[in-house]
Amino acid sequence: MQRAETREYGTTKVEIDNTSSLFQGFENQNDFLMSHTDFVSEVPAGFKNTGKTMHCPNAAMENPDKKLYGIQFHPEVNLSVNGTKVIHNFLFNICKCSGDWQISSFVQDSIKNLKEKIGDKKALCALSGGVDSSVAAVLLHKAIGKNLTCIFVDHGLLRKNEGDEVEEVFRNQFDINLIRVNAKDRFLSKLAGVTDPERKRKIIGEEFIRVFEEEAKKIGTVDFLVQGTIYPDVIESGLGKSSVIKSHHNVGGLPDYVDFKEIVEPLRDLFKDEVRKTGLELGIPENLVFRQPFPGPGLAIRIIGDITDDKLNILKDADSIFREEVANAGLDRKINQYFAVLTNLKSVGVMGDERTYDYTIALRAVETTDFMTGVWSKIPYDVLEKVSSRIVNEVKHVNRVVYDITSKPPATIEWE
Numbered sequence: 527m528q529r530a531e532t533r534e535y536g537t538t539k540v541e542i543d544n545t546s547s548l549f550q551g552f553e554n555q556n557d558f559l560m561s562h563t564d565f566v567s568e569v570p571a572g573f574k575n576t577g578k579t580m581h582c583p584n585a586a587m588e589n590p591d592k593k594l595y596g597i598q599f600h601p602e603v604n605l606s607v608n609g610t611k612v613i614h615n616f617l618f619n620i621c622k623c624s625g626d627w628q629i630s631s632f633v634q635d636s637i638k639n640l641k642e643k644i645g646d647k648k649a650l651c652a653l654s655g656g657v658d659s660s661v662a663a664v665l666l667h668k669a670i671g672k673n674l675t676c677i678f679v680d681h682g683l684l685r686k687n688e689g690d691e692v693e694e695v696f697r698n699q700f701d702i703n704l705i706r707v708n709a710k711d712r713f714l715s716k717l718a719g720v721t722d723p724e725r726k727r728k729i730i731g732e733e734f735i736r737v738f739e740e741e742a743k744k745i746g747t748v749d750f751l752v753q754g755t756i757y758p759d760v761i762e763s764g765l766g767k768s769s770v771i772k773s774h775h776n777v778g779g780l781p782d783y784v785d786f787k788e789i790v791e792p793l794r795d796l797f798k799d800e801v802r803k804t805g806l807e808l809g810i811p812e813n814l815v816f817r818q819p820f821p822g823p824g825l826a827i828r829i830i831g832d833i834t835d836d837k838l839n840i841l842k843d844a845d846s847i848f849r850e851e852v853a854n855a856g857l858d859r860k861i862n863q864y865f866a867v868l869t870n871l872k873s874v875g876v877m878g879d880e881r882t883y884d885y886t887i888a889l890r891a892v893e894t895t896d897f898m899t900g901v902w903s904k905i906p907y908d909v910l911e912k913v914s915s916r917i918v919n920e921v922k923h924v925n926r927v928v929y930d931i932t933s934k935p936p937a938t939i940e941w942e
């Protein structure tokens with residue numbers, strides 16, 4: 527292993543040996559995501575080289591006799607063209623998998639396992655209204671019925687009207703035991719003056735748990751805490767070897783002391799598209815299943831700098847206009863995540879004859895399937911124009927709107 531002089535970062539031409547079972551059906555040159563500073567200078571005995579790039583002499587290697595295969599690029603991300611085909615070849619050509627696993631069997635097995643694990647004991651679910659926790663809640667509800675209580679902590683950092691919508695769906699449509707805690711003041715006072723993104727996340731994560739503990743005590747003995755953690759959260763919270771990018775409040779931000787016997791995370795091994803399929807399988811309405819993801823810390827990480835009630839209202843209104851216009855343009859399924867960010871920047875503007883000195887709203891929209899990489903969405907100018915003009919006209923204290931044209935990597939989807 528050597529440290530490379532040139533760091534490879536981004537989609538890179540990889541020249542491969544397409545006689546390898548791993549690369550069956552590929553051209554010789556392929557665009558894959560490379561993201562590294564090291565390279566293998568010499569393949570080990572018994573291995574042969576099956577891929578290289580301009581700066582990396584051994585980007586793929588194999589020892590077919592021992593069924594050992596190595597690649598340096600990332601086949602799992604959207605930026606690798608046909609990357610999943612590499613994984614497909616590995617599973618089907620090399621490991622001889624049959625591919626008969628289905629979401630319906632995942633759902634049945636999960637319900638059975640949860641029933642066995644929880645039995646007559648009580649479980650509490652952290653319901654946020656997002657896709658992940660909603661699917662986790664319904665899965666648990668199918669397994670243990672009224673022994674599940676969902677606590678929906680409305681931290682006041684949700685999108686416009688979202689708290690009421692969540693309550694309507696879970697209490698009225700699904701008849702799930704639901705406790706809504708209106709805790710906005712409590713969260714805002716803890717967050718007052720806090721500007722560091724990681725501190726915001728930690729504070730919100732910790733406060734969430736405190737609220738749960740208090741509610742749990744009111745209910746009586748509660749043995750299990752259910753969380754909607756999904757696989758990308760696990761990876762990005764650095765529980766493996768990769769370094770922490772952001773601590774997700776449903777994984778990395780847990781305080782040391784948690785007043786529950788055990789945490790249950792039924793979606794921990796699933797990617798987002800699989801969570802959605804699970805949701806449909808469970809009979810959750812499509813509009814909820816295809817709702818764009820929303821981070822646990824909510825709008826707190828979309829307000830750069832400190833958070834105040836006034837700033838929250840500005841952001842909620844701007845975000846709601848953006849979402850409305852994206853839906854009006856029929857782009858809401860095409861763009862996987864889109865939202866407004868309240869930057870901490872004030873700039874000079876003019877309205878009528880008046881000089882203004884007000885906030886800048888940034889619009890963020892990305893297309894992705896795995897949320898681990900993504901490209902910025904090329905929203906048509908006329909849609910952006912309408913959004914911009916509506917925001918500056920309808921939302922007080924905003925006089926400028928900008929569009930974020932950065933992909934992930936190098937930027938993340940959220941601004942904090």
Ligand code: XMP
Nearest residue numbers: 773774775819820821822823897938939940
């Ligand atoms: P980033 O900003 O890391 O986000 O590119 C990737 C995806 O994760 C969502 N996200 C979160 N979800 N708790 C969550 O449940 C969190 O703390 C959190 N932070 C980011 C983000 O909205 C995007 O979909």
